[in-house]
Amino acid sequence: KKLGIALVGLGNYSTGQLAPALQETDYCYLAGIVTGTPSKVTEWKQKYNIPDKNVYNYDNFDQIASNKDIDIVYVVLPNALHAEYTIRAAQAKKHVICEKPMATSVEDCQRMIDACNKNNVKLSIGYRLHFEPHHQRVMELGQQQVYGPVKNIEANFSFVTDDPDQWRLDKELAGGGPLMDLGIYCVQGATYTVGQTPAAVTAQFGKVTKPTFFDEVEETITWQMEFPGGAVANCSTSYNGRGNRLFGRATKGSWELNPAFSYSGIQGKTSEGPMNLPNVNQQARQMDAFANCILENKQTSVPGEMGLRDVRVLMAIYEAARTGKKVMI
Numbered sequence: 001k002k003l004g005i006a007l008v009g010l011g012n013y014s015t016g017q018l019a020p021a022l023q024e025t026d027y028c029y030l031a032g033i034v035t036g037t038p039s040k041v042t043e044w045k046q047k048y049n050i051p052d053k054n055v056y057n058y059d060n061f062d063q064i065a066s067n068k069d070i071d072i073v074y075v076v077l078p079n080a081l082h083a084e085y086t087i088r089a090a091q092a093k094k095h096v097i098c099e100k101p102m103a104t105s106v107e108d109c110q111r112m113i114d115a116c117n118k119n120n121v122k123l124s125i126g127y128r129l130h131f132e133p134h135h136q137r138v139m140e141l142g143q144q145q146v147y148g149p150v151k152n153i154e155a156n157f158s159f160v161t162d163d164p165d166q167w168r169l170d171k172e173l174a175g176g177g178p179l180m181d182l183g184i185y186c187v188q189g190a191t192y193t194v195g196q197t198p199a200a201v202t203a204q205f206g207k208v209t210k211p212t213f214f215d216e217v218e219e220t221i222t223w224q225m226e227f228p229g230g231a232v233a234n235c236s237t238s239y240n241g242r243g244n245r246l247f248g249r250a251t252k253g254s255w256e257l258n259p260a261f262s263y264s265g266i267q268g269k270t271s272e273g274p275m276n277l278p279n280v281n282q283q284a285r286q287m288d289a290f291a292n293c294i295l296e297n298k299q300t301s302v303p304g305e306m307g308l309r310d311v312r313v314l315m316a317i318y319e320a321a322r323t324g325k326k327v328m329i
């Protein structure tokens with residue numbers, strides 16, 4: 001049996017990545033949509049063969065509880081709305097995938113986990129790179145200490161933002177700037193390289209060069225993470241720069257992904273040469289893995305607890321940047 005997924009929020013990521021990926025999945029399929037924009041409905045219904053009864057808006061969304069076609073609700077809304085829709089989905093007894101960052105506060109993350117536990121549904125975060133071969137190799141190289149213990153990690157994910165009106169620059173909806181959106185990939189990359197949670201962080205806000213864009217959220221931030229085993233990560237992210245790299249160095253060798261965090265075209269090498277690994281449909285693998293967890297009643301490798309841990313690290317990075325002090329986690 002293929003499990004039915006309903007996408008909540010039909011923005012860029014749902015349209016450009018998730019819906020196409022759901023045409024390549026083996027254990028789940030695109031069964032329904034939830035949208036606040038009626039003009040999108042006809043095209044989605046036709047393109048993906050979605051029946052009227054599986055189309056919801058934000059007001060009647062809770063009626064999804066009685067829809068047998070929908071097993072999983074996938075929340076793909078602006079960050080500050082993740083908590084409300086994850087909790088409503090859990091109350092409708094649907095399993096949930098929630099996009100990153102899980103929420104804009106640790107408290108919201110905890111409420112989401114509690115709601116899913118209480119309603120006996122599974123919760124996972126849209127961490128697609130856990131299912132990507134180059135990143136899986138990095139986890140192996142670092143965590144299995146193939147080149148000895150990890151000493152140093154460098155990560156940067158940045159791009160240039162050109163739309164001043166988007167929700168990503170709105171503190172209320174985004175929770176913060178590039179750290180919430182892109183820096184989270186650096187936090188993730190460093191934590192799965194060493195297989196540990198950072199113990200302490202320091203951080204610095206960068207210069208604001210476009211004050212009309214960045215009057216609410218940071219334009220650039222750099223930060224450092226200390227891991228319990230002694231590894232140190234140096235990271236940066238910006239909405240006004242370029243970078244897409246994850247580097248690791250252990251006592252007897254090093255590795256680098258560049259580009260590291262893209263949907264495709266990831267390239268990797270180690271101090272011994274190219275990784276020669278395939279690029280795959282990351283989102284198809286991610287959604288199939290979660291569907292399998294449900295079908296076989298197994299635990300997801302990217303649970304809500306991981307999303308909460310990462311939001312806790314992000315909040316510590318902001319605190320460190322604001323106060324100029326080292327923040328223990």
Ligand code: NAD
Binds near residue numbers: 010012014036077099
């Ligand atoms: P987007 O702006 O393209 O789409 C957001 C959607 O939410 C739109 O359809 C919009 O109409 C809807 N929406 C509902 N209520 C809204 C409100 N109050 N304000 C603004 N929009 C509202 O954004 P996106 O790029 O699709 O990102 C959505 C989520 O997916 C974010 O949490 C983002 O971090 C995440 N994302 C994850 C990845 C990934 O690789 N895992 C990639 C892109 C986005």
